[in-house]
Amino acid sequence: MQPTNYKDPEYYHKVVDCQYACPAHTPVPEYIRLIAAGKYTEAYMVNWESNVFPGILGRTCDRPCEPACRRGRVEDEPVAICRLKRVAADNKDDISHLLPDIPSIKNGKKIALIGAGPASLSVARDLAPLGYELHIYDNQNKGGGMMRSQIPSFRLPAEVLDQEVNYILDMDIVTHFNTYVTSLREIINKNYDAVFVGTGAPRGKDLIIPGREEGKANIHVGIEWLASVAFEHTHKIGKRVIVLGGGNTAMDCCRTSRRLGGEDVKVIVRSPFKEMKASPWEKEDAIHEDIPIIDNHVPKSFVIENNRLTGMMFEKVSAVYENGKRKLVPTGEPDVFYPADDVIIAVGQENRFEWIERDLGIEFDQWEMPVIDETTFASSRLGVFFGGDAALGPKNVITAVAQGHQAAISIDMFCNEQDISQRPAPDVKLFNTKMGIHEWSYDNDIAADIRYIVPQADKKITLADRKKEVELGFDMKTAFKEAQRCLNCDVQTVFTENKCIECDACMDICPTSCITFTMNEDNEDTLRMKLLVPAVNKDQDLLVSDILKTGKVMVKDEDMCLHCGLCAERCPTAAWDMKQFLYNTAKAGHLCYA
Numbered sequence: 036m037q038p039t040n041y042k043d044p045e046y047y048h049k050v051v052d053c054q055y056a057c058p059a060h061t062p063v064p065e066y067i068r069l070i071a072a073g074k075y076t077e078a079y080m081v082n083w084e085s086n087v088f089p090g091i092l093g094r095t096c097d098r099p100c101e102p103a104c105r106r107g108r109v110e111d112e113p114v115a116i117c118r119l120k121r122v123a124a125d126n127k128d129d130i131s132h133l134l135p136d137i138p139s140i141k142n143g144k145k146i147a148l149i150g151a152g153p154a155s156l157s158v159a160r161d162l163a164p165l166g167y168e169l170h171i172y173d174n175q176n177k178g179g180g181m182m183r184s185q186i187p188s189f190r191l192p193a194e195v196l197d198q199e200v201n202y203i204l205d206m207d208i209v210t211h212f213n214t215y216v217t218s219l220r221e222i223i224n225k226n227y228d229a230v231f232v233g234t235g236a237p238r239g240k241d242l243i244i245p246g247r248e249e250g251k252a253n254i255h256v257g258i259e260w261l262a263s264v265a266f267e268h269t270h271k272i273g274k275r276v277i278v279l280g281g282g283n284t285a286m287d288c289c290r291t292s293r294r295l296g297g298e299d300v301k302v303i304v305r306s307p308f309k310e311m312k313a314s315p316w317e318k319e320d321a322i323h324e325d326i327p328i329i330d331n332h333v334p335k336s337f338v339i340e341n342n343r344l345t346g347m348m349f350e351k352v353s354a355v356y357e358n359g360k361r362k363l364v365p366t367g368e369p370d371v372f373y374p375a376d377d378v379i380i381a382v383g384q385e386n387r388f389e390w391i392e393r394d395l396g397i398e399f400d401q402w403e404m405p406v407i408d409e410t411t412f413a414s415s416r417l418g419v420f421f422g423g424d425a426a427l428g429p430k431n432v433i434t435a436v437a438q439g440h441q442a443a444i445s446i447d448m449f450c451n452e453q454d455i456s457q458r459p460a461p462d463v464k465l466f467n468t469k470m471g472i473h474e475w476s477y478d479n480d481i482a483a484d485i486r487y488i489v490p491q492a493d494k495k496i497t498l499a500d501r502k503k504e505v506e507l508g509f510d511m512k513t514a515f516k517e518a519q520r521c522l523n524c525d526v527q528t529v530f531t532e533n534k535c536i537e538c539d540a541c542m543d544i545c546p547t548s549c550i551t552f553t554m555n556e557d558n559e560d561t562l563r564m565k566l567l568v569p570a571v572n573k574d575q576d577l578l579v580s581d582i583l584k585t586g587k588v589m590v591k592d593e594d595m596c597l598h599c600g601l602c603a604e605r606c607p608t609a610a611w612d613m614k615q616f617l618y619n620t621a622k623a624g625h626l627c628y629a
Contacts, residue, residue: 038581044463047616056103058437061085064525071518078123093121097431112486122514135164142166147227152180154423155233157439161623163206174215184262188502236424240383246337250344257381273376276300280381281311294501302328346374412442443623459621479600482519534610541602549595
C-alpha cells in the first residue's frame with residue numbers, strides 16, 4: 036500500500052469519528068474538554084458555530100455522533116455527547132457580546148427565506164453578518180418551524196427554543212410571520228437576489244383503510260395533532276388512545292397523549308420492535324411512562340359503531356427476510372381488536388409543493404420532489420435554493436442545519452458571481468500538545484467510568500403537566516465525570532518515519548495492539564489481516580508509513596486506537612507525537628473563494 040496521505044484534512048477528520056458522523060461536523064472533543072474545564076460559555080460557542088442550536092439539540096438531537104463514538108467501540112457505552120451539549124447550554128453566561136456584529140449598512144443584496152425552521156435560520160445566521168438583507172416568511176406566529184410545532188414542550192421547553200431562535204431573529208432579520216406563502220412566483224417577483232426554500236415536510240401521511248372517513252372526528256394525523264397541541268388548540272384526548280407508527284413522531288404523540296388525559300395509550304407498529312425507526316432512548320422513555328409498544332400488527336380497519344370510533348382491527352404478521360429484504364407475512368392467527376376513543380396516525384411525513392408553480396424552471400422528480408444538487412443545494416432554476424426536509428426529504432434538525440450552512444455558502448457565492456460548485460475548503464489546524472517530555476496539554480488518562488444516566492423528574496409530576504421538562508440534565512459534577520470518558524480522538528497520533536529506530540516500544544505498550552511493524556502488501560485486505568490484531572473494520576482507514584530502514588512499514592489501525600498517548604510517551608526518539616487536530620467546516624464568507 037502507498038503511505039497514508041495524512042496531509043489530506045479528511046484523513047484525520049475521519050479519525051475523529053464523532054465529528055465526522057455529525058452532519059454539521061461539530062468539533063465534539065474540543066467542546067467536551069471545555070466542559071470538563073468548566074468553560075461552559077466557550078463550549079457553547081464552539082457548538083453555536085457549527086450546529087447553531089446547542090440548547091435545542093442538547094435535548095432533541097438524533098445523536099448520529101454517539102453510535103460512531105470510539106468509546107462505544109473499544110470499551111462500553113459511548114460518551115453522552117448530546118447531553119453534554121445541553122450542559123454547556125444550561126450553564127453558559129450571557130453570550131450576546133460574543134455574537135457576530137450585524138452591519139447597519141447592508142451589502143445591497145436581498146434574500147427571501149421561506150419557512151422559519153432550522154434550515155432557514157441557519158442560512159440567516161450565516162448571511163446576516165455579511166450584510167445581507169434577509170426576509171423570512173412563515174405561517175406560524177414565531178420562528179422555529181417544526182422545532183416549535185412538532186417537538187413537545189416536555190422535551191424542549193419554549194424558553195430554550197425562543198432564546199436560540201431569537202439569537203438569529205435579532206440579527207436584523209425582517210420577519211413576515213403569520214404569512215402563508217401560496218406562490219413562489221409572487222416571492223420571486225419581489226426582486227429578491229436569491230430565494231431559499233426551507234419549508235420542511237409539513238404534511239403527515241394518512242392511512243386510508245375502511246372506517247377512516249366515518250371515524251374522522253376521532254382520527255388524527257400525528258404532526259398536525261402535535262401542532263394543534265403546541266399552539267394550544269387541543270387540550271384533551273380520550274382515555275383509550277392508539278398511536279400508529281414506529282418513529283420519533285409516534286413516540287411524541289403517545290407521550291403527549293398521556294399528558295392530555297390518555298390513560299390506556301398504546302403504540303401499535305407494523306415492524307418488529309428492534310426495527311422501529313424511533314431512537315432507542317425515545318422508545319425507552321415511552322415505555323417508562325407505561326406505554327406498551329405492540330409490534331408486528333398491520334392495521335386493517337377502523338371500527339365504527341353508532342357513528343363513533345370504538346377501536347381498530349389488526350392483522351398479526353411476522354418478518355421474513357429474503358435476499359436482504361424484509362417482508363411482513365401474515366401469521367394466520369385471527370385478527371386482533373384493540374379498543375380506542377382516539378387514534379393518532381404517525382406513519383410518516385410528506386413534502387407539499389403545490390405552492391411552487393411548475394413553469395418557473397424548477398425541475399421535480401417522479402416523487403414530486405425538487406431536483407436538488409446535494410452539494411450546493413441549488414435547484415434547476417438559477418438563484419433558488421432548498422435545504423432541510425424540503426430539499427432531500429424528512430431527516431432531522433442537525434441535518435437541516437448542515438444543509439443550511441452549505442446553502443448559505445452557495446447563496447453568498449451566487450450573489451458574488453462565483454462558481455458555486457467550487458466549494459471553499461475547511462479551516463484545519465494540526466498543532467503540538469507537548470508541554471514536556473511526557474506531558475501533554477490535554478488529559479490523556481482514560482476514565483474507567485461507565486456512562487452516566489441523565490436524571491429525570493418524577494413521572495407523577497411530568498405526566499400531569501405537558502410543559503414540565505422530563506429530563507433534568509447533568510449537574511456540573513456528573514458532567515465533569517462524563518466528559519472525562521471522552522478519549523480525545525481529535526488529538527492525533529502523528530508518526531515521523533526518519534525518527535523511528537524500530538525498537539518496537541510503541542508496539543509493546545499499546546493497550547489495544549493497534550500498532551504493527553511488518554512488510555508492506557499491495558493488497559489492503561492482506562495487510563489488514565497481517566496486523567497483530569486484524570483490522571476488520573474497513574470503514575476506518577489504516578495509518579501506513581513510508582518504508583523504514585529495515586524495509587518494513589509501520590501500520591496503525593485507526594479504528595482501535597485509544598489516543599492515550601502511551602506510544603508517544605514511550606518512544607525514545609519522539610517518532611510518535613500527539614497533535615491536536617481542529618477541523619471547522621467552511622461557512623459563508625469565512626474564506627476567500629477561489
